[in-house]
Amino acid sequence: MSNIHWYPGHIAKAQRELQEKLNLIDVIIEVIDARLPFSSKYAEVEKLTKGKPRLIIFNKSDLTDKSELEKWENYYKEKYSLPVISTNSNTNNIKEIINQTILLASEMLEKRKAKGLLPRAVRTVVIGMPNVGKSTIINRLTKSSKAKTGQKAGVTRNQQWVRINDKLELLDTPGIIPPIQSDVEINLKLATIGSIGENSYDDEFVASELLKILAKIDEKKLREYYNLNNDEITLETVALARNWIKKGAEADIERTSKFVLVNFRQCKIGKFILDELPV
Numbered sequence: 145m146s147n148i149h150w151y152p153g154h155i156a157k158a159q160r161e162l163q164e165k166l167n168l169i170d171v172i173i174e175v176i177d178a179r180l181p182f183s184s185k186y187a188e189v190e191k192l193t194k195g196k197p198r199l200i201i202f203n204k205s206d207l208t209d210k211s212e213l214e215k216w217e218n219y220y221k222e223k224y225s226l227p228v229i230s231t232n233s234n235t236n237n238i239k240e241i242i243n244q245t246i247l248l249a250s251e252m253l254e255k256r257k258a259k260g261l262l263p264r265a266v267r268t269v270v271i272g273m274p275n276v277g278k279s280t281i282i283n284r285l286t287k288s289s290k291a292k293t294g295q296k297a298g299v300t301r302n303q304q305w306v307r308i309n310d311k312l313e314l315l316d317t318p319g320i321i322p323p324i325q326s327d328v329e330i331n332l333k334l335a336t337i338g339s340i341g342e343n344s345y346d347d348e349f350v351a352s353e354l355l356k357i358l359a360k361i362d363e364k365k366l367r368e369y370y371n372l373n374n375d376e377i378t379l380e381t382v383a384l385a386r387n388w389i390k391k392g393a394e395a396d397i398e399r400t401s402k403f404v405l406v407n408f409r410q411c412k413i414g415k416f417i418l419d420e421l422p423v
Contacts, residue, residue, distance in 0.1 A: 148331035148345045159320050163192065168267055169315065170249045171197045173241070175272035175281055178202040178230060181216040182419040183333040184273045186320055192271075197248035199227050201241065203277040206232035207411045215421055231281070238284050246311055265307070269315040275339045282306065282316050333357075333418050336408060351401035352379050354408060357418055365414045369407070379404065 172193045177184040181202060186192070200220055205213055217228045227244055231237055249266040256263070272278045286306050306314045335345045336354050358366050359377050366377060375381040382404065383395035390396045407413050 148335055148340060166194060169196060169269045170252050170266050171245050171268045173199050173201060173245060173268055173270045175201045175203050175270060175276050175278045177276040177337050178205040178208045178213055179337060179417055180333050180419055183330045184276055184339060199244055199248060201281060202228060202230040203281060204232055205230040206234055207415060208417050209415045212417045219421060242312055265311055265313045267313050271320055273339045338409060347401035347405060348397055351404040354404060358416060361416055369413045
């Protein structure tokens with residue numbers, strides 16, 4: 145199973161509702177998984193947001209190589225002229241996110257003032273692929289658990305307005321994923337981080353391809369973690385190295401596939417960025 149498609153109905157509905165409400169929004173906060181700075185970026189975001197000011201959040205940055213992530217931060221700043229903030233569960237830069245969001249709305253606020261309109265709170269929205277940590281960012285912004293969080297894709301299902309402070313209001317929305325994704329590699333990478341529903345892909349295919357990607361990035365680290373020495377890096381050799389054998393002396397590929405995916409998601413193999421930085 146090499147083709148992966150996942151577009152639940154509640155996400156399609158959320159996107160339609162978001163498009164309808166964009167006229168109420170002043171600033172977009174786009175959350176991207178730092179392990180996939182390109183693949184977990186919503187491809188149609190410019191069309192969707194219609195040129196509104198946008199802040200990029202590279203979330204889960206503690207799961208990546210810091211020096212490589214800095215290169216991606218600079219790439220976004222230079223190519224898209226967008227402010228970028230990297231965050232994770234251990235950092236306390238929520239105030240920076242709030243201040244930057246309000247700063248991005250300064251032109252809008254000045255226009256309102258020039259028209260003689262009363263001041264109001266900046267209205268923002270957090271968007272992103274499922275399972276990139278969008279709801280966790282919202283919870284930290286609001287210092288509460290008003291928005292649901294979870295490890296599986298598509299946990300947040302209902303839109304809700306959340307007041308952060310007197311200067312900022314936030315519209316929580318479900319994560320967004322393109323309705324038609326023809327790029328098999330992007331689908332694959334989204335599956336590795338759990339951004340696609342687990343029933344929509346084959347663990348063996350995704351885990352096998354993940355091993356190939358990781359081997360290209362740091363083969364030595366991969367061999368050391370799975371104790372493979374000079375063996376070919378495959379699900380079978382990983383299974384055999386752990387003595388995971390089924391009846392009939394066959395390697396337990398199903399168990400090994402799930403094991404490899406969990407290892408990567410929990411950062412046990414090492415800190416990786418799966419996307420290649422554009423030249």
